[in-house]
Amino acid sequence: MSSYTRPRIVLAGVSSGVGKTTVVTGLSSLLHAQGLSVQPFKVGPDYIDPGFHAKAAGRESYNLDTWLAPEDRLASTFAKLSEGADISLIEGVMGLYDGGGKGISSTAQIAKLLHAPVVLIINCQSVGASAAAIAMGYRNYDPEVSFAGVILNKLGSDKHEAMIREAMADAGIPVFGALHRDADLKTPERHLGLTPVTEVETSGLIRHMQEDAGRWIDVETLIRTARQAPAIECAAEPRHEGGDVVRIGIARDEAFTFYYPASLAALEARGAELVPFSPMRDAQIPDVDGLIFGGGFPEMFLQELAGNESMKKSITAAAKAGMPVYAECGGLMYLCRDIIDFEGRCSTMTGLVPAVCRMQKKLQRVGYVTASAQRPSILAEPGDTIRGHEFHFSTMEPLTGDFPWAYEMKGIRQAEPHKEGYACGNVLASYLHMNFDGSPRAADALIRNCREWRNRNEE
Numbered sequence: 014m015s016s017y018t019r020p021r022i023v024l025a026g027v028s029s030g031v032g033k034t035t036v037v038t039g040l041s042s043l044l045h046a047q048g049l050s051v052q053p054f055k056v057g058p059d060y061i062d063p064g065f066h067a068k069a070a071g072r073e074s075y076n077l078d079t080w081l082a083p084e085d086r087l088a089s090t091f092a093k094l095s096e097g098a099d100i101s102l103i104e105g106v107m108g109l110y111d112g113g114g115k116g117i118s119s120t121a122q123i124a125k126l127l128h129a130p131v132v133l134i135i136n137c138q139s140v141g142a143s144a145a146a147i148a149m150g151y152r153n154y155d156p157e158v159s160f161a162g163v164i165l166n167k168l169g170s171d172k173h174e175a176m177i178r179e180a181m182a183d184a185g186i187p188v189f190g191a192l193h194r195d196a197d198l199k200t201p202e203r204h205l206g207l208t209p210v211t212e213v214e215t216s217g218l219i220r221h222m223q224e225d226a227g228r229w230i231d232v233e234t235l236i237r238t239a240r241q242a243p244a245i246e247c248a249a250e251p252r253h254e255g256g257d258v259v260r261i262g263i264a265r266d267e268a269f270t271f272y273y274p275a276s277l278a279a280l281e282a283r284g285a286e287l288v289p290f291s292p293m294r295d296a297q298i299p300d301v302d303g304l305i306f307g308g309g310f311p312e313m314f315l316q317e318l319a320g321n322e323s324m325k326k327s328i329t330a331a332a333k334a335g336m337p338v339y340a341e342c343g344g345l346m347y348l349c350r351d352i353i354d355f356e357g358r359c360s361t362m363t364g365l366v367p368a369v370c371r372m373q374k375k376l377q378r379v380g381y382v383t384a385s386a387q388r389p390s391i392l393a394e395p396g397d398t399i400r401g402h403e404f405h406f407s408t409m410e411p412l413t414g415d416f417p418w419a420y421e422m423k424g425i426r427q428a429e430p431h432k433e434g435y436a437c438g439n440v441l442a443s444y445l446h447m448n449f450d451g452s453p454r455a456a457d458a459l460i461r462n463c464r465e466w467r468n469r470n471e472e
Contacts, residue, residue: 014246017092022161022239023056023124023131025105027147031136032166034062035198036190037104039226040235042069042219044100052098054091056120057106058381058402058446060271060308066104069219073274077103079118079126080381080400082275082451087126088247090275090450100239109133109151109158113381114425121158128243130161132189132235137177138167145180152186161238162187164230167194189238190230197221256284259463262301266291268318269343271308271446279450283460292347293317297327303337303463304328306344308446312372312407315352315360325363332365332440335469337391337462340442342405345434346370348442350412366435366442367412378403380427384420384445390436391462392455399455401447403433409444419443439466 024040026033037053044051053066053074058081063074075094079087095101105120106112109131112119124131133151137144144165152160163186168174174191181188198221226232261280263272269292277287288299293314298304311318332338340348350364353371381402386393393399403422419434419441434443439462449456 014248017245017247019092019095019101019242019245020099020236020239021091021095021101021103021127021129021242022235023103023105023120023127023129024134024164025109025120025124025131026107026134027136027151028108028111031134032192033104033134034065035222036134036164036166036192036226036230037062037102038065038069038219039222039224040230040232041066041102042223043226043232044236045070046223049099050097052095052101054094054101054103055106056103056123057112057118058404059106060273062104064270065215065219066102068215069223070102072098075275076273076448077123077127078448078451079122080113081118081273081402081448084126086451087123088245089249091127092245092247094275100236103127103129110154117381117425121155124159125157127245128159130159130238130242132161132164132238134164134166136167137165137173138169138194141173141176142180144177145184145186148181148186149184162189164188164190164192166192168192169194187234188231189235190226192225192229195221195225198225256460257464258284258286259303259460259467260286260288260299260301261303261305261463262299263287263289264292264304264306264344264347265289266293267309268293268311268314268347269307269309271341271343273448273450275450276448279448279453279456280460283456285460285463292324292328293321296321296323298324298331301336302467303459304331304339306338306340306347306442308342308344311343311347311362312352312354315354315358318347318362319360328363329365335439335466337459337466338365338440338442339391339459341446342403342444345409345442345444346407348435348440349409352407365440366409368416368435369410369412370407371410372407375406377405377408378424378444380424382422382424382427382445384422384433384443384447385430386436387418387421387432388436390419390441391439392441392458397454399445399447399452401445403444404446405444420445
């Protein structure tokens, strides 16, 4: 066992929508501007909030999740990723005690595993002294959580702030900050939540968040509390035998942005050189031994994707030649024959998957799942299981009767499993979002298949 000093603090919420991302982004930007090295994290499987963190902190933001990666590796992973940082800011998910069922990957669980102090953010709009009762309930619900205090948000006036501060003092709850309502802090949103920073200009918004954090938050007390967190005791991270390098093309542009940095790092540790390319703008795929299409919002860029015929032909030719092709969610949609948008318009995609993806008016599936492989694929053998999550508005409609379903998926709160994804030869595509860092067998299988394909083509 090794001991690591890592100043850290969790910024949690009473629920979604209380301003967690605004506070963490503002603090990250403020501390970074003051010369501190800030390591941001996000609890749970979210892809979009970490984009705001990273832009503000100038340092990649990582997910902390005990479903996508083993719980017993959380502390060592955190210690490794936060190395060299002056402070780690951890944004919670939903409410403090919410997670994937029975507290799985909840903010409270992560905070306890990391022995990190928790500051609770409360939306005080239309609430007075009752805010103290809310805070007391969260503090007392689980005594094992290191409850440090609160940040008050969306206050209406100085009088409103004074009233709640007095109630908090009576309850013995420290106040780390009190942000007043600011209409200019509205973040851009659409059907899956916040709009990714890759699609909108956010510099001015983040600067405004930084100014508000500097004005309303007691930064010195917050840093002092983070530095009082105890040392982390954990085992050293396992070493990987990388072998010779394989080149894997990673689809990265406005349409494909959902990648976990730790997941890509796990592939690199096993001998992958990741080569980014744009399905929207590039004429063809790069010189690689495999392809990965992550999630994102292809439905927002259908004209560009459908119109890039040379790229689609390049991908199809590589797949027909046997190159391993792996796709998740938005990547699955792009590999289908067509995407039907929200208005019913049809756009032709690559056609590697004999199916049509159709956008729906409401969320179709969300939550943690276990995927049981139904067929051999480039990641798994029949019976193998992979943990991940689903979050999509579209549905996939097969165009063939004997469709080669990749997985049987079972959600934590789901009564019955459902068939999902496409697995045929060297192509695997599904709605499953996974983290290769938490699925080492799948990572090894992908690297092995890419290496074998390359070797066959070099003979």
